Amino acid sequence: MAAVSIRDVAQHAGVSVGTVSNVLNRPGEVSAESVRRVQEAIEVLGYVRNDAARKLRAGVSTTVGFVVLDGQNPFFGDVVRGAEDEGSKSGIAILYGNTDEDPKRERMYLDLFEEQQVRGVLISPYGDINPRLERLRSRGIAAVLVDRFSGDGRFSSVSVDSVAGGRMAVEHLIATGRRRIAFVGGPFEMRQVTDRLAGARAAAENAGEHIDLEVVATDALTVADGAAAGARIIARPRSQWPDAIFAANDLLALGLLQSLIVDGRVLVPDDIALIGFDDISFAAAAAVPLSSMRQPSRMIGRTALRILLEETADPELIPRQTVFQPELVVRASTTPRR
Amino acid sequence: MAAVSIRDVAQHAGVSVGTVSNVLNRPGEVSAESVRRVQEAIEVLGYVRNDAARKLRAGVSTTVGFVVLDGQNPFFGDVVRGAEDEGSKSGIAILYGNTDEDPKRERMYLDLFEEQQVRGVLISPYGDINPRLERLRSRGIAAVLVDRFSGDGRFSSVSVDSVAGGRMAVEHLIATGRRRIAFVGGPFEMRQVTDRLAGARAAAENAGEHIDLEVVATDALTVADGAAAGARIIARPRSQWPDAIFAANDLLALGLLQSLIVDGRVLVPDDIALIGFDDISFAAAAAVPLSSMRQPSRMIGRTALRILLEETADPELIPRQTVFQPELVVRASTTPRR
DNA sequence: AAAACTTTATGAATCGATTCAGGCTCGATT
């Protein structure tokens, strides 16, 4: 109803629309007097810039799309928070999409973001979406991969060295005397999962003695899947239990923990040690405080958004891979009280 | 570069731009032949609708803003997820803003959403933002309050009966034999906090015998604040400990739990029973599985978005308050093993 | 005092989709 446009502001201030636009976008080029009168008019009329018109004409967007793999995972909550912080510095808002590891949803959100002509896209991809991202790029929409190394270097990425993390986790288990280790994780379409497993394998092979490394596959990285995997493991005869479990993320680990210690069937870490990945804030508060590989989640989000903005400012920039090192956080779940 | 517009599609299909627009928006009014040719042209040229132009001319937006109080809290993650699910049915995307209980950020996001001319706003408000929301409404942007009852009925809301929840929680504590109860929560600007406390008070007063109900204030509803409050409590002489704690949400409760049981100083629930609010998915996996008041978080999000869309479709609708009942979930933190 | 710049302001053209008054065809009705 109100519908105050730049024209109304111009009239009220007694200047042209061009001048109002200049006050809004390059106040330096306008006389102090004009700036004052325009600002007063904006105040009086309650003018709010119409972003659609602005975007249409100027082709600049103030939103960035973020496609997240698993919104239930506090890890991604932290990453989004980091991106949001960085974005709010420059008036960038985040269009949020949660795929829950579903390629259809992934595509849907990328389509949506393309129509919206977002400034760029942050994405923790599930499948292989390079072709989709190439297409976005050809329309001037940059993309930065989050929590996923861009192997072919076609896009910038911000991630943690999952292979190193997997290695460090299993080295820690071996160093604390474990020899029969189970890797719990899946699906194996997820690069994060295969990388962490690869690191685990490397650690097992370089141990200098024989290490059993078995793989227990899950359908997804959720608490429920972790609990199911745990139930499967302890259903075996006790002699075939692993003496340590490396879970591909903390949600799995927390689910595993729950199903292992229920009824006191299994002592953690005495019977089975347990380590997760991500170090979400609930890991420390778990039934048995959970050892984990910490990712600098908030920093990942901040950095990803910063790189995205840099790239949209200068499309000539060469994609760069930012890799943080994960950090081993040792808690009770891998350190038997003696 | 590509920049395929509706004009290019029209040309390729040998029809006018009006017809292309009709195919896009009301295919029923166009001959089958035209529909076919236009769709083929769209396919061939890789046309993607320009949402900015559409929004400018038609005044309809495909985004909804969601201002969340605490993005770190998995409860809100679930609520957002519910809204997202409901939105994706009708091609609505969510612009996400996290205020972290900061009124400045709250205002910033509402400004941003106003510029964006979002279809509507879902908000779990911190302070009193009715004036801001009234203003948005006067510009045709509807708002629905989430996790907060709209006392004056000026806006629709979707929430859980926090007073009843507080009452049920404390009734449960009393029924299990507790008499010296501490309510831990804050800040008291948050309606959720004062409501839960009011419910707790009601339960204490109606107990039929004397119940001590003390209030331990916190700065925010976080794990860290919970841990700090716990430390303060057990720093007292043991005789002045409460025998039960009702925490205003699960994050506080998990923090409390951590600081209480560290070094085995306090037995939970034997020395102090503990109940939280929200029943986030990590409550069940806590060191001592946490009793809590469950909120139907995902349903809250779905419902809020549905109501918002209904209201934007028909602005004459009278605001309605949807209140779900919380559900007591009893776990080990309030049930002493005998 | 004229020429050459600077600084500042103007307002029409533009971005791309939607809308709508008007036009064309063709069969049905009178």
Add this chain to the structure above:
DNA sequence: AATCGAGCCTGAATCGATTCATAAAGTTTT
């Protein structure tokens, strides 16, 4: 045969901010 209406289609006008060629006013240089 004339009139009417249904069904489709057309294309100019429109939404509101930005941009840019042009101009006016003021300042410095020669």
